[in-house]
Amino acid sequence: MALRNAVMAALLEGEASGYDLAKGFEASVANFWMATPQQLYRELERMEGEGLVSARVVEQERRPNKRLFSLTDAGLEVLRAYVADVPAKPTAIRDELMVKVQCVDIGDADAVRTAxxxxxxxxxxxxxRYERMRDRMLAGRGEDEYLATADRIGPYLTLQGGMAFERGILQWAQTALEHLERRSAGR
Incomplete structure (x- = not known):
């Protein structure tokens, strides 16, 4: 998946400056896509050049002017085509911590436990943080009611995926730490 697709997905929430988009990225798509502010700004420039987003300048007093980006009709069409495409294979895990865990038997087990x-x-x-986001989205409604009545459910469903991922990490970490502790105690 290209960063531009994640940017366009974030812009479905409405017009945003690069700064707001970078901040909002953390709140809207960080549970499935990470990017630095510099990457976002570069991508917005490319997308504007391709006609996928448009920008308008908002003059501000005592601050630099800001540019607000929004999806163009062409951007919306590209996003629709992307959604209709067959998904690529899931991303492979590339995690330095897992390499260290793989080598724990020959290295510093305390350092691995700390990591x-x-x-x-x-x-x-x-x-x-995701649970607070979920609570704000639900705004006192039950999940079934929200999913039946919300204008857009995609952000909620991806948030649920991010929550499941973090719960999986928590479960794995607890199990790994217990096993490492038992081995350490048995030696």
Whole structure:
């Protein structure tokens, strides 16, 4: 998946500046796509050149002018075609922590346990943030009611995927730490 598809998906929420998009990326698509602000700005420039987004300048006092981006009809058509395409194979995991865990038997098990603990803490924090996002989306409604009545359910469904991913990391980390602790105690 190209970054531009994730940017266009984020712009479905409405017009946004590059700065707002970078901040909003964390809140809207970070559970399935990561990008730096620099990557987003470069991609917005390319997309504008291709006619997929348009920008308007908003003059501000005491601050630099900002550009607000929105999807063009051409961008919406490209996004529709992307959605209709058969998905590519899922992304392969490339995780340095997993390489270290693979080598734990020949290395510093304490360092690996520390790294797993840090990953667990980051995942717990992300899951808590996702749960707050879910609560804001639901706004007091039950999930079934939300899914039946919301204008757009895609953001909610991807949020659920991100939550499931973080829960999986938390479960794996707990199990891995327990096994490493048992082996350490048995030696």
């Amino acid at each position: 797993i603990t840090e990953r667990r803490e980051r995942s717990a924090a992300k899951l808590a």
